[in-house]
């Protein structure tokens with residue numbers, strides 16, 4: 001998915017190594033969740049994953 005010439009100048013990722021949203025090239029994609037269309041989406045990724053995790057654990061506990 002290498003595409004130059006997009007308006008935003010690259011995708012947003014949530015880096016699991018640095019625990020923060022990153023824009024464009026940087027850490028290997030295997031260390032990141034994404035890509036996302038915006039920084040907000042990338043930042044939400046961790047919260048969503050955590051939510052999903054907790055839902056799964058709650059389900060499992062019952």
Ligand SMILES: [Zn+2]
Nearest residue numbers: 015017018027
């Ligand atoms: Zn990183």
